[in-house]
Amino acid sequence: MHTTAMQSVDSYLSDIIAAIEPLRPAEIALADADGAVLAEDVTTAWPLPGFDNSAMDGYAVRAADVARASQDDPVALPVDAEVAAGDTRQLTVRAGRAIKIMTGALLPDEADAVVPVEWTDGGAATVLISRPAAAGHAVRRAGDDAKAGDLLLSAGTKLGPAQVGVLAAAGIGVVFARRRPRVTIISTGNELAPPGSPLVPGLIWESNSYLLAAAARQLGCDVTRHPTIRDDADEVLAAIDAAAQAADLLITSGGVSMGGEHDVVKAALSRSAQSGAAQSKATQSSAVRPGLGSVTFRKVAMQPGMPQGFGRVGPSETPIFTLPGNPVSAFVSFRLFVEPALMALQDHKAQRVARCRARLAGPVSSPPDKRSFLRGIFNDEACIVTPLTGQASHHIASLAKANALIVVPEQVTGLPAGELVEIMELP
Amino acid sequence: MHTTAMQSVDSYLSDIIAAIEPLRPAEIALADADGAVLAEDVTTAWPLPGFDNSAMDGYAVRAADVARASQDDPVALPVDAEVAAGDTRQLTVRAGRAIKIMTGALLPDEADAVVPVEWTDGGAATVLISRPAAAGHAVRRAGDDAKAGDLLLSAGTKLGPAQVGVLAAAGIGVVFARRRPRVTIISTGNELAPPGSPLVPGLIWESNSYLLAAAARQLGCDVTRHPTIRDDADEVLAAIDAAAQAADLLITSGGVSMGGEHDVVKAALSRSAQSGAAQSKATQSSAVRPGLGSVTFRKVAMQPGMPQGFGRVGPSETPIFTLPGNPVSAFVSFRLFVEPALMALQDHKAQRVARCRARLAGPVSSPPDKRSFLRGIFNDEACIVTPLTGQASHHIASLAKANALIVVPEQVTGLPAGELVEIMELP
Numbered sequence: 001m002h003t004t005a006m007q008s009v010d011s012y013l014s015d016i017i018a019a020i021e022p023l024r025p026a027e028i029a030l031a032d033a034d035g036a037v038l039a040e041d042v043t044t045a046w047p048l049p050g051f052d053n054s055a056m057d058g059y060a061v062r063a064a065d066v067a068r069a070s071q072d073d074p075v076a077l078p079v080d081a082e083v084a085a086g087d088t089r090q091l092t093v094r095a096g097r098a099i100k101i102m103t104g105a106l107l108p109d110e111a112d113a114v115v116p117v118e119w120t121d122g123g124a125a126t127v128l129i130s131r132p133a134a135a136g137h138a139v140r141r142a143g144d145d146a147k148a149g150d151l152l153l154s155a156g157t158k159l160g161p162a163q164v165g166v167l168a169a170a171g172i173g174v175v176f177a178r179r180r181p182r183v184t185i186i187s188t189g190n191e192l193a194p195p196g197s198p199l200v201p202g203l204i205w206e207s208n209s210y211l212l213a214a215a216a217r218q219l220g221c222d223v224t225r226h227p228t229i230r231d232d233a234d235e236v237l238a239a240i241d242a243a244a245q246a247a248d249l250l251i252t253s254g255g256v257s258m259g260g261e262h263d264v265v266k267a268a269l270s271r272s273a274q275s276g277a278a279q280s281k282a283t284q285s286s287a288v289r290p291g292l293g294s295v296t297f298r299k300v301a302m303q304p305g306m307p308q309g310f311g312r313v314g315p316s317e318t319p320i321f322t323l324p325g326n327p328v329s330a331f332v333s334f335r336l337f338v339e340p341a342l343m344a345l346q347d348h349k350a351q352r353v354a355r356c357r358a359r360l361a362g363p364v365s366s367p368p369d370k371r372s373f374l375r376g377i378f379n380d381e382a383c384i385v386t387p388l389t390g391q392a393s394h395h396i397a398s399l400a401k402a403n404a405l406i407v408v409p410e411q412v413t414g415l416p417a418g419e420l421v422e423i424m425e426l427p
Numbered sequence: 428m429h430t431t432a433m434q435s436v437d438s439y440l441s442d443i444i445a446a447i448e449p450l451r452p453a454e455i456a457l458a459d460a461d462g463a464v465l466a467e468d469v470t471t472a473w474p475l476p477g478f479d480n481s482a483m484d485g486y487a488v489r490a491a492d493v494a495r496a497s498q499d500d501p502v503a504l505p506v507d508a509e510v511a512a513g514d515t516r517q518l519t520v521r522a523g524r525a526i527k528i529m530t531g532a533l534l535p536d537e538a539d540a541v542v543p544v545e546w547t548d549g550g551a552a553t554v555l556i557s558r559p560a561a562a563g564h565a566v567r568r569a570g571d572d573a574k575a576g577d578l579l580l581s582a583g584t585k586l587g588p589a590q591v592g593v594l595a596a597a598g599i600g601v602v603f604a605r606r607r608p609r610v611t612i613i614s615t616g617n618e619l620a621p622p623g624s625p626l627v628p629g630l631i632w633e634s635n636s637y638l639l640a641a642a643a644r645q646l647g648c649d650v651t652r653h654p655t656i657r658d659d660a661d662e663v664l665a666a667i668d669a670a671a672q673a674a675d676l677l678i679t680s681g682g683v684s685m686g687g688e689h690d691v692v693k694a695a696l697s698r699s700a701q702s703g704a705a706q707s708k709a710t711q712s713s714a715v716r717p718g719l720g721s722v723t724f725r726k727v728a729m730q731p732g733m734p735q736g737f738g739r740v741g742p743s744e745t746p747i748f749t750l751p752g753n754p755v756s757a758f759v760s761f762r763l764f765v766e767p768a769l770m771a772l773q774d775h776k777a778q779r780v781a782r783c784r785a786r787l788a789g790p791v792s793s794p795p796d797k798r799s800f801l802r803g804i805f806n807d808e809a810c811i812v813t814p815l816t817g818q819a820s821h822h823i824a825s826l827a828k829a830n831a832l833i834v835v836p837e838q839v840t841g842l843p844a845g846e847l848v849e850i851m852e853l854p
Contacts, residue, residue, distance in 0.1 A: 030622055031652060034641035048824050051628045055819070057684055084689045086617030086658070088629035102689045104618055104752070106629040145817055146824040153827060160854070161645060161761075165638030165754050166827035169631070173623020190513025191531055195457055196600020201478045202515035202533040204596070211592030214461035218588060220645075225458060231513070257484055262511045262529045325531070327592050334588075390572055392482070397475055397573040400580060400593035427587070 006301035008410070009336065009371050016310050016337055020319055022347035023178045023248055034164050035220035036177035037346035042153045044170040047143030052107040053085075056138040059098040059120060059127050060111035063135040069119075074130040079123065083108065098127055107139060114138035146170075158348050178346040183216040184247035185209045186226040186239055188265055189254045189325060194228070207396065208253040208330045212323075215334050216251075218427055219342060231255065233268035240269075244314025248345055251338060254325030256297060256307045265322050266309065269295045295320060301410060303370045304329040304393035308337070319345070326393035332373045332405065335424065358404075360419050361386040366408035378404035378423055385423050402426060433728040435837070436763065436798050443737050443764055447746055449774035450605040450675055461591050462647035463604035464773035469580045471597040474570030479534040480512075483565040486525040486547060486554050487538035490562040501548075501555040510535065525554055534566060541565035573597075585775050605773040610643040611674035612636045613653040613666055615692055616681045616752060621655070634823065635680040635757045639750075642761050643678075645854055646769060658682065660695035667696075671741025675772055678765060681752030683724060683734045692749050693736065696722045722747060728837060730797045731756040731820035735764070746772070753820035759800045759832065762851065785831075787846050788813040793835040805831035805850055812850050829853060 007015075025039030054060065061077065069075040077098040081091055085104035092109040093099050099108050107114075112135045119131040146152060152166050153159075159167070159177070167175060185208075192206035209225045216223045226243060229235050236255070243250050255265030295311030306329075309322030321338055323330045343349070361384050366372035375398055376385040385406055390398030407422040408415065415421065434442075452466030481487065488504065496502040504525040508518055512531035519536040520526050526535050534541075539562045546558040573579060579593050580586075586594070586604065594602060612635075619633035636652045643650045653670060656662050663682070670677050682692030722738030733756075736749030748765055750757045770776070788811050793799035802825055803812040812833055817825030834849040835842065842848065 030637055031640075034637075034644060044824075046626055049821060050626060050631065055821070057689075084617070084658075086619070086630060088627055090628065103684050104616075104631070140819070140821055144819075145822045150824070152824055159641070161638045161642035162758060162823070162827045162829065162853070164641045165634045165758070166823045168622040168634035168637040169754060169823045171620075171622050171624070171626065171632040173621065189531075190511070192513070193598075194600065195595040195598050197598070199473055199477060199598065200515055201517065203513060204477065204531070205598040207592045207595035210457060210461075210595040211588045213458075214586070214591045215588035217461060218647075231511075257530050262484075327596060331589060331592070392567070392571075394476060394482070394567055395572045396589070396593045396596045397471075397577070397579055400589045402589065426589070 006299045006306070006369070009300060009302050012298065012300045012308065013337060013340060016341055017344050019310070019312065020341055020344040021317065023181070023345050025176050025178050027174045028177050028179055030164060030167055030173050030175060033159050033167070033175050033177060034161070035180040036159050036175065037348040038153055038155050038157045038159065038175060038177050039347070040155050040176050041151055042167065042172065042175070043149055044146050044152050045148060046171065047148050048145040048170060049140050049142055051142050053140050054101045054103055054105050054107060054114045054138060055140050056114055056116045057102050058114045058116040058138060059129070060093050060101040060108050060114055061098050061129075061133065062093060062095060062110060063113040063133060063137070065096055066113070066115060066129050067132050069129045069132045071130045074128040076126050076128050078126050100124075100127075112136065112139070156347060156349055158346070181221045181248040181342050181345050182224070182246065183221045183249050183251065183342075184224045184226055184243040185212045185216070186229060186243060186250065186252045187254060188229045188231065188236060188252060190231045192228045207327050208325065211327055211331060212251055212253065212334060215331070216342075219339060221342065231262065231264040233264055236264050236268040240313055240320065244316065244318040244320070247318060249338075249342065250313070250318055250320040251323060251334075252320070253323045253330045256309050256322050256324055266297055269309070269311075269322070295322065297322070301370045302336075303367055303372045305333045305336070308333065310337070324393075327396040328375070328399050329393045331399060335405065335426070336373070356423060356425070357420050358383050358385040358423050360406070360415060360417050360421055362417050363415060364406060364408055365414045366412060368413050369410055371410050372408040373424070374406040374408065375399050375402035376404045376406045376423065377402060378425060385421065433726045433733070433796070436727060436729050439725065439727045439735065440764060440767060443768055444771050446737070446739065447768055447771040448744065450608070450772050452603050452605050454601045455604050455606055457591060457594055457600050457602060460586050460594070460602050460604060461588070462607040463586050463602065464775040465580055465582050465584045465586065465602060465604050466774070467582050467603050468578055469594065469599065469602070470576055471573050471579050472575060473598065474575050475572040475597060476567050476569055478569050480567050481528045481530055481532050481534060481541045481565060482567050483541055483543045484529050485541045485543040485565060486556070487520050487528040487535050487541055488525050488556075488560065489520060489522060489537060490540040490560060490564070492523055493540070493542060493556050493559050496556045496559045498557045501557040503553050503555050505553050506551060527551075527554070539563065539566070583774060583776055585773070608648045608675040608769050608772050609651070609673065610648045610676050610678065610769075611651045611653055611670040612639045612643070613656060613670065613677065613679045614681060615656045615658065615663060615679060617658045619655045634754050635752065638754055638758060639678055639680065639761060642758070643769075646766060648769065658689065658691040660691055663691055663695040667740055667747065671743065671745040671747070674745060676765075676769065677740070677745055677747040678750060678761075679747065680750045680757045683736050683749045683751055693724055696736070696738075696749070722749065724749070728797045729759075729763075730794055730799045732760045732763070733797075735760065737764070751820075754823040755802070755826050756820045758826060762832065762853070763800070783850060783852070784847050785810050785812040785850050787833070787842060787844050787848055789844050790842060791833060791835055792841045793839060795840050796837055798837050799835040800851070801833040801835065802826055802829035803831050803833045803850065804829060805852060812848065
């Protein structure tokens with residue numbers, strides 16, 4: 001099986017990550033920035049909050065004026081004004097007097113406490129206060145969340161809800177960041193018919209573009225599904241060329257196994273090579289330099305997903321994955337290689353990979369010298385994983401039932417029930 | 428603090444879920460179906476795979492004809508034809524002969540094994556075969572993944588990559604499902620200025636619509652951010668009315684605390700009530716029946732996020748959440764109430780809630796009779812959670828650093844470092 005010539009999963013992934021050039025960062029409007037990754041540290045130019053304000057609805061006072069207030073002997077203070085959130089007047093509380101104030105409103109000068117409305121009679125002209133409020137009570141001080149100049153978010157942070165929230169709160173309407181990757185998916189193969197079309201023996205319904213598009217969208221990418229390409233090298237090259245201009249990452253599926261001219265993706269990307277000399281038979285590792293760019297085809301020591309191709313094409317050297325056509329192989333390849341590549345495109349290093357260990361509910365087998373990624377159902381609470389029946393690379397019905405991949409190391413050819421294994425939970 | 432009148436978090440959530448009517452299912456094109464939830468079981472009308480086909484590139488043979496093949500004494504078979512994936516001809520392998528076959532191609536009649544090309548000389552007119560292939564070798568039998576009539580996916584399944592993949596593979600181009608919810612976010616408040624505008628003391632930059640839109644998008648919703656509404660009841664009602672026609676769920680933020688006319692969302696939805704009789708002062712639980720629909724305002728025994736409103740508005744009785752305006756309160760409310768409501772809208776019951784337990788790296792405090800959701804940094808490997816400084820409901824800079832909420836039960840007012848606590852990991 002030529003296993004000696006195969007590249008390990010880890011080595012292949014390292015090669016991919018080393019070859020990925022992070023996207024050029026750009027200014028992105030905050031409303032479109034979720035999922036982008038900051039390319040610079042962000043500090044706040046202003047304190048957060050930007051001004052002293054009230055944490056509650058009530059009365060802004062000088063704390064000393066209400067120190068003796070009690071239920072039995074409430075303090076009466078004349079109310080000079082009312083200030084609501086959004087009122088930009090800077091009022092002043094005079095000694096022995098109060099200003100009615102709403103949550104979020106600018107604290108008047110000389111006020112050092114807010115008496116909650118619940119501790120008063122709610123009076124309009126004069127308020128009766130029946131509990132003392134200590135200095136600082138219900139007051140949010142400017143800068144108590146962040147001071148001017150404080151770091152809010154570091155370069156490399158992926159912007160989720162709270163992160164776009166704090167940027168907005170700091171008045172930042174545009175960020176310098178790496179956008180959500182634009183991904184184009186291209187399926188190839190004469191055998192592919194669109195779902196919904198009639199059954200024709202010999203043809204299969206095209207599923208990989210749906211599967212891969214959903215996987216990329218699930219990661220927050222902006223995804224284009226290219227119409228299926230027939231096994232025609234010119235069509236394949238034209239589609240890749242056009243897609244490379246408009247996408248940050250390309251994924252093809254199909255056309256990369258051993259069949260020579262029938263493996264159109266491999267053939268097309270090999271055909272247009274300029275250096276015909278040192279070219280191998282494209283069955284093993286074969287670096288080709290087509291006019292489009294450079295794509296390398298390899299066998300990776302894994303199951304499913306052995307035939308892999310990766311390179312960069314087009315004027316922007318857009319990364320391209322040429323994934324195998326079996327849907328389970330394509331899916332596993334996406335999780336192992338494309339997902340980390342998408343993170344590398346955004347220079348996003350922080351995200352932790354969801355891996356954990358579970359106990360096998362049944363035995364598994366694995367070919368020698370290959371790392372297997374078997375489909376299983378993981379029971380989180382019991383920390384048990386049950387291998388599914390149907391572990392071939394075309395068993396998509398089985399894949400659709402799985403919520404985890406069971407990882408069986410290269411040197412292991414079988415494990416009994418009860419063994420601890422590494423699993424990758426599926427999102 | 429009126430704690431006796433407060434509703435518990437669990438009871439409030441139960442009320443919400445009970446009030447949610449799942450979306451009417453509809454036919455959705457598969458290309459747009461990821462994130463939708465199936466409204467019916469899906470079985471396959473055809474076996475998967477649909478026909479016997481080759482698992483490898485090689486030669487389709489009768490196994491008996493190659494049983495004696497060896498390296499030293501290869502078997503020579505004339506090659507009568509070549510069949511590639513997508514070829515719809517049903518060929519037949521005659522005794523003592525072979526047909527060249529590619530991965531995925533329709534298996535010829537009478538063939539019962541595929542000899543991988545690696546076991547041969549790859550011959551075109553005649554092939555030399557140097558290893559025997561047992562009956563069934565490299566053959567994928569029709570139906571070995573699923574038989575016609577088999578259940579592929581159950582009602583209530585959320586469609587992820589593998590699920591849309593199997594539907595496509597089964598030729599299903601349209602699903603009967605509940606779509607990704609369309610969510611409209613409306614922020615209200617005179618104090619709100621758009622991020623990027625100049626600093627004006629008394630005004631704050633609007634952040635909740637950005638935060639909530641990103642949170643809903645992260646869950647796969649199709650989101651509309653409505654322009655900020657000023658504190659004007661007519662504007663608020665008009666915006667809610669219009670949005671209710673085009674959205675499956677509405678979220679407002681701000682305008683629901685104790686300030687009477689300043690709390691414009693509450694005032695607006697209360698003002699248009701038809702039954703003025705039994706209406707409370709809208710500070711406690713107050714069911715109102717505006718012309719638009721029915722919204723109930725309550726205090727929920729939690730921190731942050733005490734003032735909550737939920738109801739249904741418009742001709743389709745669109746669910747509406749009126750969330751508090753403090754960003755941390757809005758965020759926590761989204762996670763606790765809106766997220767389960769979105770699942771209920773799709774009738775999606777299966778998703779597990781990401782909760783686990785971790786050890787506190789520092790002490791926490793919590794008000795009596797309220798469930799607290801404190802912001803923390805969870806270290807997965809060490810299973811330790813570090814409470815952040817800045818736990819007030821306006822501390823969004825602190826929230827943006829958190830990756831988990833620390834849950835402190837109602838009856839607990841403080842916990843020392845080292846205690847085990849429940850946490851909710853943030854996506």
